[in-house]
Each structure stands twice: as structure tokens, then as C-alpha cells.
Amino acid sequence: MASEAEDPAAQAFEALRRDVASLRDDIKRIADPIDYSPTLQSIVQRLEDLKKPALSRSPIADTAAHEAANFEQARLLSGLKQQISALEGVVGRARDRRQWWVGIGLASLGGALIGAACCVALAGPIARTFPSVSYAMAKAALGQVRWDRGIRFMAHADDATWNQVATGLVLVQTNAAALDKCAKAASRGKSRTCQIQVPEPAER
Incomplete structure (x- = not known):
């Protein structure tokens, strides 16, 4: 052993x-x-x-x-x-x-990337189909009041047209009293010529 x-x-x-x-x-x-x-x-x-x-x-x-x-x-x-x-x-x-x-x-x-791609691809169709949703999305993204957001959107979409709108707005605000008289005369069927003042263009 x-x-x-x-x-x-x-x-x-x-x-x-x-x-x-x-x-x-x-x-x-x-x-x-x-x-x-x-x-x-x-x-x-x-x-x-x-x-x-x-x-x-x-x-x-x-x-x-x-x-x-x-x-x-x-x-x-x-x-x-x-x-x-x-x-x-x-x-x-x-x-x-x-x-x-x-x-x-x-x-x-992969799910996160697909979700991000879908958000980008569907942002345009959603904005056109549901304007209220588009407004909410813009408000959340920019955090600004509605008027300021509208100005930014219009200027970004068509700068030349927005400049025309801005110029017309300045003319109306500057000549508000004269334009009001012309509008009242026109409402009574009287045609008259209105004189307006054109302000000096603001420097950019």
C-alpha cells in the first residue's frame, strides 16, 4: 500500500x-x-x-x-x-x-439614429399638414415670441420679399395719419391723392 x-x-x-x-x-x-x-x-x-x-x-x-x-x-x-x-x-x-x-x-x-433620421425626414410634411404642430415645434426650438419667429422664418425663406414687406411696414407706420385720411375719403367715394413721407433708409 x-x-x-x-x-x-x-x-x-x-x-x-x-x-x-x-x-x-x-x-x-x-x-x-x-x-x-x-x-x-x-x-x-x-x-x-x-x-x-x-x-x-x-x-x-x-x-x-x-x-x-x-x-x-x-x-x-x-x-x-x-x-x-x-x-x-x-x-x-x-x-x-x-x-x-x-x-x-x-x-x-441604431434605434436612436433611425429616430433622428425620421424626425428630420418628417419635419417638413408635418409642418405643412399640421400648422399648429409646426408652430409648437418652432416655439420649442427657438424659444421666442410669435412675431419674432415669423420675421426670422420669412427672412430666411425669401430675403428680397421680406425686405419689401419691411419697407412697406415702415412707410405705413410713418404715414399713418395721412393714409387714414385717404382711406376715409376713399370710403366716401372720393378719389384723392395722398402725400406720404419716405424715411431715410436705415443703415445695416
Whole structure:
């Protein structure tokens, strides 16, 4: 029995079993696990290669103790394989979780971009179809009173026409009294010529 306890194959199996168990615990604690499957498979292969030559050199070969040693080595090997499978499962689940979060992030980004593109594309049709909605959108975007927003919109749409409107407004405001008299005379069926004052153009 002392020879069985000192069997180098059994000692090697036990040492490797402890190393693999420690490796499994380390992998569970890391946030971004590395795929150790090739390394662990290599360990199993080396154990397979070690098994027969090591036992054939043991003094317990071809005895009942040899059969017991074979059984023990098979049990150890089975345990190692189970631990390797568990490690592969841990690594696989971690990889799946990481891919899931990446997919969620990409989907969110894509949704935001599509939403922004739809807002830009539909802004014009919405403004033409629903003027009140367009006004609310302009109010929210510019934060100004209605008159100032209207001036900005007209000047941006057609600067030349807006200049004509602005000039006419100045003429009406400057000659309000004279134009009022002309309007009253015209309402009584009297045609008359109205004199107006043209103010000096304002410098820009």
C-alpha cells in the first residue's frame, strides 16, 4: 500500500486536479474571462499520455493493487474532465453575456439614429399638414415670441420679399395719419391723392 501511495501517476493526477480547481475559481472571479479550453484540453491529453507509462513502471503492475490504481486513475481523470466541462460552461456563459450586452448597445444606437433620421425626414410634411404642430415645434426650438419667429422664418425663406414687406411696414407706420385720411375719403367715394413721407433708409 505504501507503493500505491507513492505512485507518481496518482501524485501527478492529484496535483493537476488541484491546479485545475484553482484555475476554475480564478476564472469565475474575473469580469472578462479568457477561453482556457485549449489549455485544459492539452492537460487532459498529457494525462492520457502519462497514464499507461507511469503505471507500467510502478512495482504494483500486474497485481490486484494495479487494478485498484487503474480504477483510481480513471476516477481522477473523470473528475478532471468534469471540471474542464464546468470551466468551459463558465467561459461560454460569460462570452454569451458579453455578446448580449454588445447587441443591446448596438440596437439602442441604431434605434436612436433611425429616430433622428425620421424626425428630420418628417419635419417638413408635418409642418405643412399640421400648422399648429409646426408652430409648437418652432416655439420649442427657438424659444421666442410669435412675431419674432415669423420675421426670422420669412427672412430666411425669401430675403428680397421680406425686405419689401419691411419697407412697406415702415412707410405705413410713418404715414399713418395721412393714409387714414385717404382711406376715409376713399370710403366716401372720393378719389384723392395722398402725400406720404419716405424715411431715410436705415443703415445695416
